[in-house]
Amino acid sequence: xxxxxxxxxxxxxxxxxxxxxxxxxxxxxxxxxxxxxxxxxxxxxxxxxxxxxxxxxxxxxxxxxxxxxxxxxxxxxxxxxxxxxxxxxxxxxxxxxxxxxxxxxxxxxxxxxxxxxxxxxxxxxxxxxxxxxxxxxxxxxxxxxxxxxxxxxxxxxxxxxxxxxxxxxxxxxxxxxxxxxxxxxxxxxxxxxxxxxxxxxxxxxxxxxxxxxxxxxx
Amino acid sequence: xxxxxxxxxxxxxxxxxxxxxxxxxxxxxxxxxxxxxxxxxxxxxxxxxxxxxxxxxxxxxxxxxxxxxxxxxxxxxxxxxxxxxxxxxxxxxxxxxxxxxxxxxxxxxxxxxxxxxxxxxxxxxxxxxxxxxxxxxxxxxxxxxxxxxxxxxxxxxxxxxxxxxxxxxxxxxxxxxxxxxxxxxxxxxxxxxxxxxxxxxxxxxxxxxxxxxxxxxxxxxxxxxxxxxxxxxxxxxxxxxxxxxxxxxxxxxxxxxxxxxxxxxxxxxxxxxxxxxxxxxxxxxxxxxxxxxxxxxxxxxxxxxxxxxxxxxxxxxxxxxxxxxxxxxxxxxxxxxxxxxxxxxxxxxxxxxxxxxxxxxxxxxxxxxxxxxxxxxxxxxxxxxxxxxxxxxxxxxxxxxxxxxxxxxxxxxxxxxxxxx
Numbered sequence: 001x002x003x004x005x006x007x008x009x010x011x012x013x014x015x016x017x018x019x020x021x022x023x024x025x026x027x028x029x030x031x032x033x034x035x036x037x038x039x040x041x042x043x044x045x046x047x048x049x050x051x052x053x054x055x056x057x058x059x060x061x062x063x064x065x066x067x068x069x070x071x072x073x074x075x076x077x078x079x080x081x082x083x084x085x086x087x088x089x090x091x092x093x094x095x096x097x098x099x100x101x102x103x104x105x106x107x108x109x110x111x112x113x114x115x116x117x118x119x120x121x122x123x124x125x126x127x128x129x130x131x132x133x134x135x136x137x138x139x140x141x142x143x144x145x146x147x148x149x150x151x152x153x154x155x156x157x158x159x160x161x162x163x164x165x166x167x168x169x170x171x172x173x174x175x176x177x178x179x180x181x182x183x184x185x186x187x188x189x190x191x192x193x194x195x196x197x198x199x200x201x202x203x204x205x206x207x208x209x210x211x212x213x214x215x216x217x218x
Numbered sequence: 219x220x221x222x223x224x225x226x227x228x229x230x231x232x233x234x235x236x237x238x239x240x241x242x243x244x245x246x247x248x249x250x251x252x253x254x255x256x257x258x259x260x261x262x263x264x265x266x267x268x269x270x271x272x273x274x275x276x277x278x279x280x281x282x283x284x285x286x287x288x289x290x291x292x293x294x295x296x297x298x299x300x301x302x303x304x305x306x307x308x309x310x311x312x313x314x315x316x317x318x319x320x321x322x323x324x325x326x327x328x329x330x331x332x333x334x335x336x337x338x339x340x341x342x343x344x345x346x347x348x349x350x351x352x353x354x355x356x357x358x359x360x361x362x363x364x365x366x367x368x369x370x371x372x373x374x375x376x377x378x379x380x381x382x383x384x385x386x387x388x389x390x391x392x393x394x395x396x397x398x399x400x401x402x403x404x405x406x407x408x409x410x411x412x413x414x415x416x417x418x419x420x421x422x423x424x425x426x427x428x429x430x431x432x433x434x435x436x437x438x439x440x441x442x443x444x445x446x447x448x449x450x451x452x453x454x455x456x457x458x459x460x461x462x463x464x465x466x467x468x469x470x471x472x473x474x475x476x477x478x479x480x481x482x483x484x485x486x487x488x489x490x491x492x493x494x495x496x497x498x499x500x501x502x503x504x505x506x507x508x509x510x511x512x513x514x515x516x517x518x519x520x521x522x523x524x525x526x527x528x529x530x531x532x533x534x535x536x537x538x539x540x541x542x543x544x545x546x547x548x549x550x551x552x553x554x555x556x557x558x559x560x561x562x563x564x565x566x567x568x569x570x571x572x573x574x575x576x577x578x579x580x581x582x583x584x585x586x587x588x589x590x591x592x593x594x595x596x597x598x599x600x601x602x603x604x605x606x607x608x609x610x611x612x613x614x615x616x617x618x619x620x621x622x623x624x625x626x627x628x629x630x631x632x633x634x635x636x637x638x639x
Contacts, residue, residue, distance in 0.1 A: 012251035014624040016632065017416035019407045123404030125416060130628055132254050152247045154624075 001140050002218060004181035008144055008173075010136040010151050013158035015048060015129045022124035027072060028114045030064065031103045033124055039092040040126035046086050046095060047165065048127040050196060051157040061197060062086075063122075064099060071118040077106045086161075087196070090169035131158055141182060145212050148174075153201040160204055161196055174208060187215050235285040235424070237623075243423045253290055255627050260291035264630065265346035269309065269355035271298045272519045273487060274457060275419060275546040276352050276375055279622075282422040286623055292630075297342060299356045301334040307493050309355045315382035316354060316389075317461055317541035323384050331388075335359060344368065348630050357392045369633035372396040375419065376543040377564040379405050397633050402544040402565040415629060418568065419544050420622040421553055426522035428553055431530060439527035443483075443513055450480040450597060452559075453532040455525055455547050457486050458495045458516070460540070464502040466586050467538045468512060473590035478597050481511040485528050487519055530554050533603070534576070534596050538589050539563055552576075552613045557606035559592045575609035 022037055024030040034042070045063035060066040060082040069078035080102050089095040107114045136151060138144035148156075159173040168176060175188035194207045237249045264287060268276050280296050287294040301309075308327045315321035335358030344362040351359055352373045363370055372393060378386065378401075386408070393399065394410060400417035401407065407414050421428050440447050452471060456462035464484050471482040484502060487495075499516060506512040517524060529535060535551035535558045542564030549569055551558045558576035560566050561584035572578040577595050579588035596606060 012254045014255050014628040016625060016628045019401070019404045019414045019416055021407055021409070021414075121405065123407070125404060128628075128632075130255070130631060132257065134251055134254050150247050152245070152251050155247075155251065 001142065001216075002182055002184075004139050004177070006177075006181050008138040008147070008177045008181070010134045010138075010147050010155055011131040011158055012134045012152070013129050013131040013154050013162075015051075015127050015154075017044065018126040018128060020124045020126055024067075024122040024124075025117055026115050027068070027074070027077070027103065027107060027118075030067070030122055031100065031107065033122075034064070034096060034099050034103065037124050038126055039096075040128060041124045042092045042096050042099070043162075043165065044125050044127035046084075047162055048129075050086070050161055051154070051201065067118070067122045071120050071122065072113070072116065073119075074106075074110075074113055077103070077110075077113070080106060085197075087164060087170070090165075092165065129158070129162065141178075141184070141212060141216055141218070144174075144177075145209055145216070148205060148208060153205070156201045156205050160201075160208075184215060184218065187211065235282055235289070235422075237286055237289050239424055252623055252627070255624060256290035256292065259627060259630055261293070262348065262630070263293040263346040264295070264348045264350065265344065266294065266296045266350050266352065267299060267356045267359060268296075268352035269299050269301075269306075270492075273492070275544070278422070278425075278427070278546070279419055280352070282425060283622070283626070287626070290623070290627075293346075295346065299334070299338045299359075301338075301355075303493055304330060305334040310492055310494055312354055312385050313376060314461065315385040316376055316378050318377075318380040318382065321382050321385065323382075323388075328388055332358060335361070348633060351396075354389060357389055360392050360395045363395060369630075370396045371398050371400060371629060371633060373400045373417070374406070374543075375402065377403070377406055377541050378408060379403075381408075398629065400629065403568060406564075415625075417625055417629070418565070418622070419546055419549075421546060421549050423553065427526050428550060429526065431523070431527055435523070436527045436531050439524050440531055442524075443515060443528075445481060445483065445513055445528075445531070447531065450478070450533040451483060451531055452480055452534055452536055452593060453483040453485065453528055454536040454538065455485045455529060455550075456537070456539075457492060458498040458502060459492060460494065460498055461542070462486075463538050463540050463584070464498065464514075465505045466540075466584070466589065467536055468502065468505045469586040470536075470538065470589035470593060471512070472509075473587060474593040474597075475511075477594055480533070480593075480597065481513065483513045483515065483528055483532070485513075485515040485517055485525055487517050487521070526554075529556060532556055534559050534593065536560065536589070536593070537566060538579070538584060539566070540584055542566055544568070552610045555607055555611045555614055557596055557603065557610055559589065559596050561589065569613060571609070571613075574606070575613045576606055 022033045024033050049063045050061045062082050065078045065082035068074045068081055084098050136147040138147050163173040164170050175192040178184040178188035190211050191208050194204055240249060266280055270277050284294045284296045308330050311321055339359055339362055347368050349368050349370045350373055351357060353375050360370055394412055396412060398412055399414045401414055454467050458464060502514055506514055529551055535556050537545050537548050537560035539561050544565035548558050548560055548566050552569060552575055558570050560570055562578040562580045570576050570578055577592040579592040581588040
């Protein structure tokens, strides 16, 4: 059995939500606040909200899109905002630019929507995550599967979703370890394709275990 | 007149709670991860202070949270401030005013509040590493803060989005002296110079109020209260408090009943820090009149199993609050896979999604016809009710106490990193 050059360390993560005090009552407000809010706010309403939508898969996982739909009744804008795939962004600044561009373009097309008051305000919040090592480490693929089977969905989110904004950028921790430490690039690539939008985090875990099983003998 | 803090005994139905008890609910991984997250705080001391040991959501939360924090290696103590009826009449008026009710506060009210906080200060030490003060009643204890750690956090469980300015301005002499404020919904934020964090309260899945029950016990509970198990049962579980609007619930039931046969259960008790309960209960009884299908149950604090059974036997759970900090009863109902019909106030929409796991009555302020209409939507046909039940089951997967401990540990860790004030 292949032994990794460096072990995989599973981390436990806890996320605290800080309410910033910025709020939007109209789409114009939303645009202004997205321009000015912290990176931690952009992260919270895009990457982190994906974890919050784990249990109830109704609506959009991107908070901005969900608010455009539910509070502003602008389904076309909601769809455009939701179509920004967070997996394609290495930096929050780039994601913020695309959010701003999407809103600006829409408000040019539909100027009446700009100042229409929403049913309820949008509250900007920041996600602040703390991560500490768990007792689970893996030196082989089999140990990795055992660890992945065991850890919580918070850990799955930390390594599979939030990891894309940590060095090395745009790749999840699991795929990076498969390639760099186990030499299993193909497995890493396949796992990176698992859809984080249509799967719950529990579903992501199951897909990874299914993909990894045929490689256990490698 | 009592004047010192008391220390309640936190328990879980006769047995001290341990995180390992939760393996069956959240799995061993969550428990291990909480231990890992708690490691850096091991050996530090925490003091929780609130105003009642029995009755209401805060006492329920602390009853389980305190032993669990001890179980992960913190030294956790829980104290309850004491005061005479005059103090609790003032704090109840403050409570209602902070929820937005009109209140011409006499100056004696503020003096009385300060006087009782001073008395409680003199009889207690605050040398724990972290002091967590719950709600406005003990907020003045911050005066015990010294220039070096401990760190102080104010946990505000009520909706202060639109407070009476007189009372809020009075509290502002204390609140900014804390390191942080924890609130249950983003729309409760106030302009403050200290950080405000979102912190959802939670239910305890293993408590007597939420544990699984034998069908036979549920049947016998209905028999005990002469409730017909064959007809739809609408239940609101709440203290008899004007902000929970039991009279409004009765009026909404009477409207809905014209179109759909059903029964109403109003089950609740009092809390030591709530002197208005008796009056509100009388008003509810008067509103119910002699309708045999309205069951107003005044239950003692040790009735958790009966409340659990009533919720599990219900067709839908109601929460017609006029204002609400969070609405733990909504979470309890969803945990029991019951659709909920509730006012869209406070933290209730955090868990309740209209048309998914129940119906929200969106009126602001909430109205009787709005609730009646929402009840009828939930009961309109068995297929729709079943769909709402499925939504409740999905939501229940995300409800457990472990997230509460994770976030609290994170708050304490963050407070520990702050420089001395």
